[in-house]
Amino acid sequence: MFQFILKRCLLMIPTLLGVTIIVFLMLQIVPGDPVNTILPADATEEDRLRVEQELGLDQPLVVQYLSWLGRTLEGDFGRSIIKQLEVGTLLFDAMKNTFILAIGAAFFSFILSLIIGVYSAYHPKSWIASFGNMIGLTGVSIPNFWAALLLIGLFSVILGWLPSTGMSGVGGGGGSFDMLKHMILPSIAAGMTTLGVMTRMIRSTVIDLLQKDFVITLKAKGASSYIILMHVLKNCTPTILTVAGLQFGYLIGGSVLVETVFSWPGVGQLIYQAISQRDFPIIQAGVLMVSIVFVLLNLMVDLLHAVIDPRVRHA
Amino acid sequence: MENILEGVNISKSFPIKGFLGKTKGTVSAVHDVSFSLKEQATLGIVGESGCGKSTLARLIMRLIQTDEGKVNYRGENILNLTGSKLQDVRKKIQMVFQNPYSSINPKLSIIDNVAFSLWENGVPKEEARKKALYYLDAVGLPKSYALRFPSSLSGGQRQRVAIARALVLEPEIVIADEAVSALDKSVQAQVLKLFQELKKEFSLSLIFISHDLNVVEYMSDEVMVMYLGKVVEKGPAVQIYSNPHHPYTQALFNSIPSMEVGESTLNNSPINGELPSPMNPPSGCRFRTRCPLVTEKCAGDLPPNVEISPGHTAACVLYERVGNEKVLS
Amino acid sequence: MITENTGQLSNPVILNKEEKEDSRFKEFSRRFLKNRPAFLALILLGIIVISTIMAPIIAPYDPYEGEITNRLQVIGAEGHILGTDEQGRDILSRILYGGQLSLLAGIVPVLIAGLIGGSLGVMAGYFGGMINTIIMRTLDIFYAFPAILLAIGISAALGQGIDNIIIAISIVFIPPVARIAESAVKEVREEEFIEAARTTGAKNFSIIRYHILMNIFSRVFVYCTTQISISLVLASGLSFLGLGVSPPTAEWGVMLNNLKEQIFINPLVTVIPGLFIFISALTINLVADGFRDALEIKQ
Ligand SMILES: Nc1ncnc2c1ncn2[C@@H]1O[C@H](COP(=O)(O)OP(=O)(O)OP(=O)(O)O)[C@@H](O)[C@H]1O
Ligand SMILES: [Mg+2]
Numbered sequence: 001m002f003q004f005i006l007k008r009c010l011l012m013i014p015t016l017l018g019v020t021i022i023v024f025l026m027l028q029i030v031p032g033d034p035v036n037t038i039l040p041a042d043a044t045e046e047d048r049l050r051v052e053q054e055l056g057l058d059q060p061l062v063v064q065y066l067s068w069l070g071r072t073l074e075g076d077f078g079r080s081i082i083k084q085l086e087v088g089t090l091l092f093d094a095m096k097n098t099f100i101l102a103i104g105a106a107f108f109s110f111i112l113s114l115i116i117g118v119y120s121a122y123h124p125k126s127w128i129a130s131f132g133n134m135i136g137l138t139g140v141s142i143p144n145f146w147a148a149l150l151l152i153g154l155f156s157v158i159l160g161w162l163p164s165t166g167m168s169g170v171g172g173g174g175g176s177f178d179m180l181k182h183m184i185l186p187s188i189a190a191g192m193t194t195l196g197v198m199t200r201m202i203r204s205t206v207i208d209l210l211q212k213d214f215v216i217t218l219k220a221k222g223a224s225s226y227i228i229l230m231h232v233l234k235n236c237t238p239t240i241l242t243v244a245g246l247q248f249g250y251l252i253g254g255s256v257l258v259e260t261v262f263s264w265p266g267v268g269q270l271i272y273q274a275i276s277q278r279d280f281p282i283i284q285a286g287v288l289m290v291s292i293v294f295v296l297l298n299l300m301v302d303l304l305h306a307v308i309d310p311r312v313r314h315a
Numbered sequence: 316m317e318n319i320l321e322g323v324n325i326s327k328s329f330p331i332k333g334f335l336g337k338t339k340g341t342v343s344a345v346h347d348v349s350f351s352l353k354e355q356a357t358l359g360i361v362g363e364s365g366c367g368k369s370t371l372a373r374l375i376m377r378l379i380q381t382d383e384g385k386v387n388y389r390g391e392n393i394l395n396l397t398g399s400k401l402q403d404v405r406k407k408i409q410m411v412f413q414n415p416y417s418s419i420n421p422k423l424s425i426i427d428n429v430a431f432s433l434w435e436n437g438v439p440k441e442e443a444r445k446k447a448l449y450y451l452d453a454v455g456l457p458k459s460y461a462l463r464f465p466s467s468l469s470g471g472q473r474q475r476v477a478i479a480r481a482l483v484l485e486p487e488i489v490i491a492d493e494a495v496s497a498l499d500k501s502v503q504a505q506v507l508k509l510f511q512e513l514k515k516e517f518s519l520s521l522i523f524i525s526h527d528l529n530v531v532e533y534m535s536d537e538v539m540v541m542y543l544g545k546v547v548e549k550g551p552a553v554q555i556y557s558n559p560h561h562p563y564t565q566a567l568f569n570s571i572p573s574m575e576v577g578e579s580t581l582n583n584s585p586i587n588g589e590l591p592s593p594m595n596p597p598s599g600c601r602f603r604t605r606c607p608l609v610t611e612k613c614a615g616d617l618p619p620n621v622e623i624s625p626g627h628t629a630a631c632v633l634y635e636r637v638g639n640e641k642v643l644s
Numbered sequence: 645m646i647t648e649n650t651g652q653l654s655n656p657v658i659l660n661k662e663e664k665e666d667s668r669f670k671e672f673s674r675r676f677l678k679n680r681p682a683f684l685a686l687i688l689l690g691i692i693v694i695s696t697i698m699a700p701i702i703a704p705y706d707p708y709e710g711e712i713t714n715r716l717q718v719i720g721a722e723g724h725i726l727g728t729d730e731q732g733r734d735i736l737s738r739i740l741y742g743g744q745l746s747l748l749a750g751i752v753p754v755l756i757a758g759l760i761g762g763s764l765g766v767m768a769g770y771f772g773g774m775i776n777t778i779i780m781r782t783l784d785i786f787y788a789f790p791a792i793l794l795a796i797g798i799s800a801a802l803g804q805g806i807d808n809i810i811i812a813i814s815i816v817f818i819p820p821v822a823r824i825a826e827s828a829v830k831e832v833r834e835e836e837f838i839e840a841a842r843t844t845g846a847k848n849f850s851i852i853r854y855h856i857l858m859n860i861f862s863r864v865f866v867y868c869t870t871q872i873s874i875s876l877v878l879a880s881g882l883s884f885l886g887l888g889v890s891p892p893t894a895e896w897g898v899m900l901n902n903l904k905e906q907i908f909i910n911p912l913v914t915v916i917p918g919l920f921i922f923i924s925a926l927t928i929n930l931v932a933d934g935f936r937d938a939l940e941i942k943q
Contacts (some may be wrong), residue, residue, distance in 0.1 A: 014781070014785075015784065015788050017783055018783060018785030019788045019789070022785060026798060027801065028662055029798075029801045029802060030801045030802075030803075089846075115841075117919035137926060140873070140929060141877070141922060141926040141928075142925070143761065143877045143880055143918060143922065143925070145881060145884050145900070145920050146917075146918030146919075146922065148909060149918065150914070150918070152911075153910070153913075153915075157907060157908055157911035158911050160671075249790065251791045253792060254790055254791075254792050254793075256792060257881050257885065258886065261904065262907070271793075271800075275885060275887065276802045280801070281794075284797075286793075287793050287794070287796070287797040290790060291788050291789045291793065368807055376843050378842060401845070402845045404843040405843060408843075409843060410843050412836040412840060413836070417835045417836040418835075418836035418837075418840055420854070420855050420859070421838055422859050422861075423854065428837075431844070432844035432846070432849075435845065436844065436845065464668060477840070480840065486937075562871065
């Protein structure tokens with residue numbers, strides 16, 4: 001087991017290096033001279049050279065990359081061009097909020113998909129099963145930013161039940177109940193795709209299991225349906241956990257659009273603002289940070305899978 | 316008669332790759348194999364699964380590179396030919412593969428499966444199709460099948476397509492690697508008969524590979540018995556079948572239900588023990604771990620190739636003393 | 645490649661055309677037509693696509709001209725079936741014109757990724773060894789990014805514009821297409837007909853063309869069709885973030901972006917553009933599922 005962990009961790013290093021290279025190159029393809037965004041319009045040629053030197057832009061690309069990588073490893077993500085703040089600090093708070101939203105969305109989608117998925121596997125002719133089918137199809141087709149707008153239109157504007165922006169009410173003193181209320185709509189919107197994917201997956205996994213010999217034997221022995229259900233759930237846990245783990249990764253990375261609609265102060269919102277202000281250090285660091293989290297989450301899923309299902313270790 | 320094809324001391328081993336591409340060891344698939352095929356004769360190769368029959372065929376076809384040895388076609392080593400010379404020889408030696416479900420392209424029509432070889436050799440498409448049709452007819456497929464796709468054909472019919480494809484380049488030598496083992500018994504008989512007929516009609520020399528002793532007996536003039544990548548016995552088919560010498564050949568003949576009654580005069584022991592791993596084959600004689608007549612000498616040197624009678628050799632220490640070939644029975 | 649195939653068959657050197665075997669295409673259509681939802685989805689999708697292409701003819705208004713006094717009309721308003729937007733422009737007309745770009749941004753990246761990713765995958769799968777390692781390990785790195793974030797990063801760096809969105813999404817889709825193609829090629833490469841072709845001295849190029857491509861085509865094709873809906877949603881998402889066309893050009897994503905500010909005045913104003921993205925993606929998904937089932941491909 002220890003060897004397996006070590007192997008997986010070692011294999012992650014080239015991936016992470018590759019990620020940093022791509023993120024670094026991303027900034028290189030930005031059209032126009034980055035110096036222009038820093039200098040005032042009336043800057044002289046001397047000013048320009050000085051700034052270029054300060055930023056190390058006169059160095060070869062490889063040197064630039066290495067020094068950028070070095071700074072990044074030390075946790076120095078540079079300064080926001082517009083906000084004039086440490087990108088690191090900005091990102092750290094935003095990441096926390098993104099996590100909160102991802103947890104909310106995961107909570108909503110995992111539980112609902114489990115209920116709908118298992119139920120419709122058991123009762124394929126019921127209306128819930130048809131509903132599950134619809135959810136599955138809708139989930140993978142609906143743009144989540146549109147779902148967000150629809151939810152706001154209905155629940156905030158027309159019905160006035162739930163807030164539509166931010167993490168807390170005016171004044172910010174609402175406490176955790178206030179935050180929960182703010183979380184509901186974004187969580188639903190962000191969790192839509194996951195709900196669809198997981199409902200489909202859970203249903204087909206459970207249907208497969210219900211046809212397995214051991215379930216038929218249990219039935220023949222006269223086991224209660226509760227006991228059978230427990231057996232089935234136990235057997236599909238590894239699959240569900242793996243998919244759930246990956247989906248959580250997508251929720252972290254994929255909520256950019258939902259965050260912007262709800263003005264949820266997460267990484268997505270930060271990146272959105274940065275795009276309109278052409279604040280590239282933030283975009284770069286944001287993409288990098290989320291990707292690293294994504295890679296780590298995938299690693300955790302792999303390891304978890306190996307713990308539950310020892311066959312994986314030897315594959 | 317002249318030898319049209321000769322193998323001289325052919326060896327091939329495959330590296331086995333482990334984690335991160337490290338070589339964990341090698342499989343000695345074919346080791347120091349020599350054979351000869353006479354013009355318009357049939358050489359049968361028998362042996363258990365994994366003994367290197369297909370590897371030998373692939374080596375002859377130059378589908379894989381030999382480690383050592385030569386393959387002489389009409390006296391010329393073809394293993395280091397390149398370019399157009401290689402192309403010429405390729406046309407002379409064609410192969411029919413084991414699995415008719417894998418050996419023809421399901422996405423090309425029957426006729427294009429056959430014609431492909433031709434148009435790859437510069438024949439215009441129209442002409443290639445005409446010729447393909449001729450050979451489809453020769454292997455007994457109705458014309459109406461030509462534009463069908465392989466999925467609508469039975470295994471036997473597919474194998475006929477594969478044979479037509481091998482013949483369309485007008486080869487002199489055809490290597491049939493387990494060409495009938497995937498077919499039903501009744502279909503097997505038809506295809507074997509087809510091979511016999513085609514051989515006469517097109518003056519072919521055949522190398523017929525099979526693990527089925529009856530099939531090989533029916534087809535071959537000469538027989539070569541292989542075990543774990545090595546030749547243990549070879550000679551005229553009649554001799555080998557009536558008077559097998561190597562303990563492995565004897566064991567092999569014992570383990571099949573004989574077609575003729577009263578034929579099995581040999582002692583009735585099946586081959587005992589497991590087939591050793593080809594990754595580290597036994598030293599000396601590779602059969603010694605399972606041989607009922609094993610002696611101390613077997614583990615030492617390589618067994619000598621003893622000539623039992625003209626053209627009939629067995630690689631076994633039991634026959635080492637010249638003129639004392641009746642040690643057994 | 646499919647037309648290529650039938651093209652060869654229609655060469656009636658010997659046989660009359662009646663006996664020509666095009667039953668495989670018939671079989672495919674028969675299976676597909678039996679799949680009701682997929683068939684209906686194809687019709688609906690066809691209507692949407694054709695309407696957007698014919699926008700200049702059938703659109704009731706100029707998509708760029710609107711009266712500000714007539715803004716934010718609700719659905720079903722007089723003269724404007726789908727209402728008007730924040731500048732009083734007819735939403736139906738803008739939807740029709742905007743659909744051209746939106747649908748294009750859904751399809752083109754998949755085409756590009758299909759070509760580039762497919763070629764890379766075929767090369768990696770066919771030649772194996774070092775070539776495989778270099779291509780596939782490099783592409784693996786892209787899996788470390790959440791797709792949407794990678795697309796955002798690239799198109800933000802390239803700058804605003806639908807063309808840059810298309811480039812960004814193409815890059816995102818190349819690795820998965822390459823993976824599918826590579827694993828399909830690896831499977832086909834083991835088949836004996838590849839060896840048989842090599843014994844005839846066929847060149848790599850012809851082996852790939854006649855034996856490999858034809859056998860992996862349907863798998864890669866089906867995979868690509870399932871990606872079109874994702875590409876469509878992704879493209880409209882990037883556009884929604886303001887990375888796509890610049891106003892006043894119409895495009896579904898950017899329409900949503902412009903209208904989202906008005907949601908507190910007219911809560912249903914965002915329904916229509918989003919609905920078109922959604923319906924298009926949904927029908928594409930259904931059609932892709934239909935293709936997959938009709939071609940009997942398991943993924
Ligand atoms: N490409 C390869 N890489 C590694 N090992 C191989 C390769 N091809 C064959 N071998 C090994 O070489 C040995 C001989 O294989 P080969 O296919 O020639 O046997 P065979 O006599 O044709 O068996 P069968 O009757 O099953 O077809 C086997 O142990 C096989 O595992
Ligand atoms: Mg074989």
